Amino acid sequence: MSQKGILGLLHRRVIKTTIHSMQGLTASFKSQEAFRCEVAALMVLVPAAFWIATDSLQLLMLLGVILIVLIVELLNTGIEIVVDRIGLEFNELSGRAKDVGSAAVLMSLLLFLLVWGVILYENVFS
Secondary structure (H helix, E strand, C coil): CCHHHHHHHHHHHHHHHHHHHHHHHHHHHHHCHHHHHHHHHHHHHHHHHHHHCCCHHHHHHHHHHHHHHHHHHHHHHHHHHHHHHHCCCCCHHHHHHHHHHHHHHHHHHHHHHHHHHHHHHHHCCC
16 A cells, blocks of 8 residues: 555544544533533633643643543543443442442542642642
């Protein structure tokens, strides 16, 4: 296959992947209240991060933990969808899978609070 053919194939693959990713984000936004709340928080926190950070590393950390929360929320949503697809009747393993996904979201939120708390304390309150 020529280089032009490989680039064309790669280009089409990137476009398809981007379309599927946008569909996933849209579906999550429409169906998941927690994701909508986190996106709303992102709208406030991203500008705040630029105001709070004193250097590029702090800015990267503040923005990074926001994205980590969204990423983990999307993965948790995926787990919940797959478990619900299998069946809605009670199953201990299904419940455990959902609980573990929820725990991952909690851990990402705790990391968010830790990073934002330390940087706020250092830059604003001291």
